[in-house]
Amino acid sequence: MRLKVFDVIDDTLSLLDKNQEHYQDIRREVKAYFNHIFEEDNERIVDINSRIxxxxxxxxxxxxxRFYINYETPQEILDHLSDLIGFIIECRFIEEEYLILKQLRLFFNNRKEADGYYYNDLNPRVFLDVASQQPQVQKNGFAIYRIDGYYLGERGPINFELQIKALVHSFWGEIEHKLVYKNTNYYVYDDFMKDILASIKANLTILDRQLNIVYDQMQDMSKNDVSISETGFEKLITKAINDLFLMKMNESIGFTLNIKNTSAILGHYIFIKDIRYDGGNNDRISKLFKTFKKLNSVQIDFENAVVLDDSxxxxxxxxxxxxxxxxxVINSDYDWFVFFKMLFVIEPGNNMEDFSLFLNVIKNYLVDNYWLNTSFLKLPLDEGQLVHEECAKILAQSLVEIGTIKIIHDDKMIQINKAFVKFIEELETRVISYDDFMHYQQAYYEDWLKQLRIIMK
Incomplete structure (x- = not known):
């Protein structure tokens, strides 16, 4: 005798077939609506995909x-299927996911139904739960922007699901869906595979950030008709810094040190700060090289202490x-002394402001705020924020314990960034509360410090 569950499945699939044309009409209408909402944002939006x-x-x-148990009829099953119709708004970069959510919240926020869903008068048939907490935590522990919605037609509400995904998240989703979600095989090395997949996810996040930086820089260069490549321009800055300060160091103390790494750090820092954050305009680039030219004619003191407000x-x-x-340590560790002496000479204005800006750029390079703030989402909001702060403290204290200028060498920062992403993702699987985190905090710190020492060898 055939099990009843398969009769329920057959009847539900038959009903899906019967309503297919109706669902396709809704899919096309809602997709066109989303296209209209974002029609002026065609650069950020890569595509809007949909499916039944x-x-x-x-x-x-x-x-x-277990829908065959929870619902009595095929129609009830379809009525309670949250993703009967699915939409994905695909954007370029991870940081744009939240911007798109914010735009949807602004658009749908002028009308609210009793069920908590919102709509806009432009199409009163489309409702979205834009006030729901986002991003949501999936069963795999990763975060996703997923919003429930429904279309209210003459036949009643039809549910749909809207996801917002950056390109790397779409790529990751395909990998995970095929290798994990749809894979029912049992492997004795499941934990190993999970670690590998977590590493892939972390590397994709880093790749997204790097592509975002490159894109912004190249866009700015294009707007200002700057033909030099990003790598070429950064090397140009680094060489100018190295040549200038070798000469000035010899004039000041009578010999020179190998400052290639320090010059490379400063070249990268100035490139990121000026090209990305200041817009990379030709005026800023011209001023930078005019500064180098002016410094050729002045003395730079590499012997006497840097004077800064010590608070x-x-x-x-x-x-x-x-x-x-x-x-x-600025006046006791000569590597740091030379670095900040060079920085303060290159950057005009208040030295303490330059110092603070440098620290902000380094922090943004090592720890992406968006990524950190979307970790530990399983914890209550207040506890999650406390854990975020403790994690940032762990990283800062470990860098202080290493102490040498190597902590800001570009190759080391890339390795630190990757390792810290993996470290936090491993913590997410262990930590069940803020108190639990604090109980094991010292052990977590020692574990991370051990990893950091290996990187710094």
């Missing part, structure tokens, strides 16, 4: 989610810890 739930996927979901405060715990350490 396939028979294969629905068959599996009916069994996996330094920052609301950011990472910057506060690292900043106070650097101020404590």
């Amino acid at each position: 739930k396939t028979k294969e996927s629905l068959r599996e979901k009916i069994i996996r989610n 330094f405060q920052s609301p950011d715990i990472f910057i506060h810890i690292l900043g106070n350490y650097l101020l404590s």
Whole structure:
């Protein structure tokens, strides 16, 4: 005798077929609506994809989610299927996911129904739960922007799901869906595979950030008709710094040191700060090289102490810890002394402001705020924020314990960034509360410091 569950599945799939044309009409209308909402933002939006739930996927979901037990009829199953129709707004970079959510919230926020869903008068048939907490945590522990919605037509509401995904998240989603979600095989090395996949996810996040930086820089260069490549321009800055200060160091103390790494750090820092954050306009580039030219005719003192206000405060715990350490060694560790002497000469204005800006750029390079703030989402919001701060403190204190200028060498910062991403993702699987985190904090710190020492060898 055939099991009843398969009769339920057959009847539901038959009903899906019967309503297919109706669902396709809704899919096209809602997709056109989303295209209209973002029509002036065609640069950020890569594509808006849509689909109707396939028979294969629905068959599996009916069994996996026990719909055949929870609902009495095929119509009830379809009515309660949250992703009967699916939409994905695909954007270029991870940081744009939140910007798109913000835009949707602004657009749908002028009308609210009793069920908590919002709509806009432009199309009163489309409703979105834009006030829901985002991003949401998936079963795999990763975060995703997923919003429930429904279309209210003459036949009643039809549910749909809207996801917002950057290109790397779409790519990751395909990998995970095929290798994990759809893979029912049992492997004795499951934990190993999970670690590998977590590493892939971390590397994709880093790749997204790097591509975002390159894109912004090249866009700015294009707008200002700057033909030199990003790598070429950064090398040009580095060479100018190295040549200038070797000459000035010899004039000041009668010999020179190998400052190639220091010059490379400064070249990268100035490139990121000026090209990315100041817009990379030709005026800023011209001023930079005019500064180099002017410095050729002045003396630079590499013998006497750098004078700075020794009190330094920052609301950011990472910057506060690292900043106070650097101020404590700026005139006792000659590597740091030379670095900041060069920085303060290149950057006009208030030295303490330059010092703070440098620390902010370094922090943004090592720890992406968006990524850190979307970790530990399983914890209550207040506890999650406390854990974020403690994690930033762990990183800052470990850098202070290493102490040498190698902590800001470009190759080391890339390795630190990757390792810290993996470290936090591993913590997310262990930490169940803020108190639990604090109980094991010293052990976590020692584990991270051990990893950091290996990187710094």
